[in-house]
Amino acid sequence: xxxxxxxxxxxxxxxxxxxxxxxxxxxxxxxxxxxxxxxxxxxxxxxxxxxxxxxxxxxxxxxxxxxxxxxxxxxxxxxxxxxxxxxxxxxxxxxxxxxxxxxxxxxxxxxxxxxxxxxxxxxxxxxxxxxxxxxxxxxxxxxxxxxxxxxxxxxxxxxxxxxxxxxxxxxxxxxxxxxxxxxxxxxxxxxxxxxxxxxxxxxxxxxxxxxxxxxxxxxxxxxxxxxxxxxxxxxxxxxxxxxxxxxxxxxxxxxxxxxxxxxxxxxxxxxxxxxxxxxxxxxxxxxxxxxxxxxxxxxxxxxxxxxxxxxxxxxxxxxxxxxxxxxxxxxxxxxxxxxxxxxxxxxxxxxxxxxxxxxxxxxxxxxxxxxxxxxxxxxxxxxxxxxxxxxxxxxxxxxxxxxxxxxxxxxxxxxxxxxxxxxxxxxxxxxxxxxxxxxxxxxxxxxxxxxxxxxxxxxxxxxxxxxxxxxxxxxxxxxxxxxxxxxxxxxxxxxxxxxxxxxxxxxxxxxxxxxxxxxxxxxxxxxxxxxxxxxxxxxxxxxxxxxxxxxxxxxxxxxxxxxxxxxxxxxxxxxxxxxxxxxxxxxxxxxxxxxxxxxxxxxxxxxxxxxxxxxxxxxxxxxxxxxxxxx
Amino acid sequence: xxxxxxxxxxxxxxxxxxxxxxxxxxxxxxxxxxxxxxxxxxxxxxxxxxxxxxxxxxxxxxxxxxxxxxxxxxxxxxxxxxxxxxxxxxxxxxxxxxxxxxxxxxxxxxxxxxxxxxxxxxxxxxxxxxxxxxxxxxxxx
Numbered sequence: 001x002x003x004x005x006x007x008x009x010x011x012x013x014x015x016x017x018x019x020x021x022x023x024x025x026x027x028x029x030x031x032x033x034x035x036x037x038x039x040x041x042x043x044x045x046x047x048x049x050x051x052x053x054x055x056x057x058x059x060x061x062x063x064x065x066x067x068x069x070x071x072x073x074x075x076x077x078x079x080x081x082x083x084x085x086x087x088x089x090x091x092x093x094x095x096x097x098x099x100x101x102x103x104x105x106x107x108x109x110x111x112x113x114x115x116x117x118x119x120x121x122x123x124x125x126x127x128x129x130x131x132x133x134x135x136x137x138x139x140x141x142x143x144x145x146x147x148x149x150x151x152x153x154x155x156x157x158x159x160x161x162x163x164x165x166x167x168x169x170x171x172x173x174x175x176x177x178x179x180x181x182x183x184x185x186x187x188x189x190x191x192x193x194x195x196x197x198x199x200x201x202x203x204x205x206x207x208x209x210x211x212x213x214x215x216x217x218x219x220x221x222x223x224x225x226x227x228x229x230x231x232x233x234x235x236x237x238x239x240x241x242x243x244x245x246x247x248x249x250x251x252x253x254x255x256x257x258x259x260x261x262x263x264x265x266x267x268x269x270x271x272x273x274x275x276x277x278x279x280x281x282x283x284x285x286x287x288x289x290x291x292x293x294x295x296x297x298x299x300x301x302x303x304x305x306x307x308x309x310x311x312x313x314x315x316x317x318x319x320x321x322x323x324x325x326x327x328x329x330x331x332x333x334x335x336x337x338x339x340x341x342x343x344x345x346x347x348x349x350x351x352x353x354x355x356x357x358x359x360x361x362x363x364x365x366x367x368x369x370x371x372x373x374x375x376x377x378x379x380x381x382x383x384x385x386x387x388x389x390x391x392x393x394x395x396x397x398x399x400x401x402x403x404x405x406x407x408x409x410x411x412x413x414x415x416x417x418x419x420x421x422x423x424x425x426x427x428x429x430x431x432x433x434x435x436x437x438x439x440x441x442x443x444x445x446x447x448x449x450x451x452x453x454x455x456x457x458x459x460x461x462x463x464x465x466x467x468x469x470x471x472x473x474x475x476x477x478x479x480x481x482x483x484x485x486x487x488x489x490x491x492x493x494x495x496x497x498x499x500x501x502x503x504x505x506x507x508x509x510x511x512x513x514x515x516x517x518x519x520x521x522x523x524x525x526x527x528x529x530x531x532x533x534x535x536x537x538x539x540x541x542x543x544x545x546x547x548x549x550x551x552x553x554x555x556x557x558x559x560x561x562x563x564x565x566x567x568x569x570x571x572x573x574x575x576x577x578x579x580x581x582x583x584x585x586x587x588x589x590x591x592x593x594x595x596x597x598x599x600x601x602x603x604x605x606x607x608x609x610x611x612x613x614x615x616x617x618x619x620x621x622x623x624x625x626x627x628x629x630x631x
Numbered sequence: 632x633x634x635x636x637x638x639x640x641x642x643x644x645x646x647x648x649x650x651x652x653x654x655x656x657x658x659x660x661x662x663x664x665x666x667x668x669x670x671x672x673x674x675x676x677x678x679x680x681x682x683x684x685x686x687x688x689x690x691x692x693x694x695x696x697x698x699x700x701x702x703x704x705x706x707x708x709x710x711x712x713x714x715x716x717x718x719x720x721x722x723x724x725x726x727x728x729x730x731x732x733x734x735x736x737x738x739x740x741x742x743x744x745x746x747x748x749x750x751x752x753x754x755x756x757x758x759x760x761x762x763x764x765x766x767x768x769x770x771x772x
Contacts, residue, residue, distance in 0.1 A: 218742055222740060
């Protein structure tokens with residue numbers, strides 16, 4: 001059966017009855033009650049019109065939903081003009097619907113009914129066709145058909161029954177002959193058309209739902225791609241997590257998102273008999289990294305309390321905990337004034353809990369759904385892997401540095417006077433590198449180079465290194481080999497190749513009278529020029545076996561004097577511009593030693609609570625990641 | 632009240648053009664769809680959309696070829712385009728420069744991002760934004 005629109009459309013074609021006649025059987029105002037979609041009804045009505053049918057759609061309660069305002073004029077006119085007529089149809093529908101739903105509520109389209117000579121009008125047929133969706137009746141489609149002309153006597157009686165004007169009705173077309181031959185309608189065809197339409201409509205709704213779902217999946221996939229790209233090992237964790245939280249929040253329905261990464265591993269949540277966990281998962285000191293993104297009306301402390309409370313209350317292995325009504329949970333009721341929904345996702349790797357991701361409050365009126373949780377989980381998994389990698393990386397880096405320090409300290413420790421010297425030269429080199437404008441990564445490399453600058457001394461006999469007096473020429477020439485030996489030793493380590501020039505040439509002089517190669521001026525690698533100054537500064541200000549220390553002012557005077565000859569003048573003036581005593585004090589603290597001073601009995605003893613933190617300032621991920629080749 | 636801006640969406644894969652057209656329709660645009668470059672070219676000529684969103688890899692005529700042809704057609708010589716491509720598939724910038732392609736987006740794309748891109752490109756080309764029928768504050772799909 002063709003679904004096309006009819007070629008002529010009168011002014012009021014299909015009309016919903018809302019507002020047409022307030023007194024008529026109550027019209028439906030809510031779309032949800034509609035037995036059939038308007039577009040579908042209109043299509044059926046238009047197609048049926050041509051066969052002389054007048055269509056109307058009703059609910060099972062006998063309320064009309066939509067009626068054809070166009071079409072066979074006699075029937076349309078009866079509908080428009082007679083309240084009794086409308087009422088009569090309504091009752092008919094009602095009676096039919098009651099029978100229909102009297103069974104178990106399921107019906108098939110074949111359960112339709114046909115009434116002939118309806119309302120004592122010969123030739124007037126009424127077809128009642130149930131509108132079925134998934135075997136459940138939603139309403140009734142009523143089709144009227146007049147298959148023969150009405151004679152005057154019958155018409156008069158009809159008009160009496162239904163309070164219609166005979167003349168007016170008589171004048172309605174089609175009462176003429178043409179309409180009868182057009183009445184080739186078949187109930188079976190209409191039933192088929194309705195069924196097809198309903199099936200199409202269901203399919204269409206399923207597609208819409210699929211498309212919604214698909215669009216959401218694309219958002220999620222896109223987010224996961226972007227987050228994976230952002231999870232760069234080298235970036236500052238705070239900045240990284242802030243970005244990930246921001247991206248996730250834009251796509252998810254959370255008003256704010258927080259990441260809490262603990263310093264040590266959060267313990268496995270084991271509850272003892274009382275149901276409490278073995279230890280508080282993350283106290284203030286224990287949180288290494290904490291970002292909150294989005295609208296959050298409270299401070300971090302409260303967010304952390306929430307996270308702890310939820311974590312403690314959940315099964316240790318659960319991938320998430322969804323709370324859509326926070327005030328109703330006794331352990332979270334205190335947060336009820338600002339928190340309504342929360343999703344907590346533990347960040348776990350290899351069954352260890354590294355922290356948590358917390359999504360708080362929804363942007364719209366709804367709750368967090370499993371779809372939202374899925375999205376958050378995808379992000380949380382990636383973040384957990386990244387955090388774990390960073391932790392492992394940090395562990396490795398820390399171990400490497402410790403090994404290195406142990407090695408260097410054991411070399412330095414041969415002579416009690418040089419104890420800590422390499423550490424201090426490293427510290428000073430880094431500071432000087434910053435002063436001359438090197439970036440953070442290059443400055444870190446300078447630290448490493450300074451730490452390693454005297455590693456070649458391991459190839460110099462202890463007797464020479466510790467000799468209190470002046471060295472013979474032969475002894476001196478052996479000692480002078482230590483930069484080359486150091487370079488040789490380091491040549492075996494791929495990751496420090498860029499530091500070798502600094503180590504090899506740290507005894508060169510700006511005026512070209514140094515060793516081993518007699519390089520001069522800018523021909524000396526800049527790193528070597530830096531280390532040279534740092535080395536000499538520390539050597540001058542500490543006691544040696546062969547001479548006493550120089551107080552810092554005198555050491556600085558030496559530096560000033562030798563700028564241009566021994567030292568690069570630019571680097572020297574950068575150093576002279578700062579508080580060198582302060583710098584040296586820090587360097588000693590860092591190395592665990594003391595800056596020798598002219599004895600002052602009233603001076604308070606040094607305490608060095610800061611050495612540990614000073615040490616941590618040096619150690620960072622960046623210095624192990626890049627090797628800078630621009631010395 | 633502005634008349635709705637017309638957008639032509641061209642893609643041989645239903646899952647793409649359905650997602651894109653639904654998103655754009657919900658935002659108040661009038662959307663036409665075509666499933667290959669040739670159909671798109673014809674629709675563009677007769678309906679003159681304000682913007683064309685097209686896939687790159689399509690049968691019969693690729694998105695790039697469509698863009699070139701649109702430029703040559705009088706009716707569509709200035710119509711801006713947004714091109715979608717498979718991730719990792721790069722198009723020669725020189726080729727893009729010869730057409731009116733304003734943005735190239737890799738797939739899978741974020742439908743939300745596509746919508747803001749569409750609005751931006753239309754703003755830049757001087758067409759006003761439509762008033763959507765109903766949009767929740769957070770943006771519905």
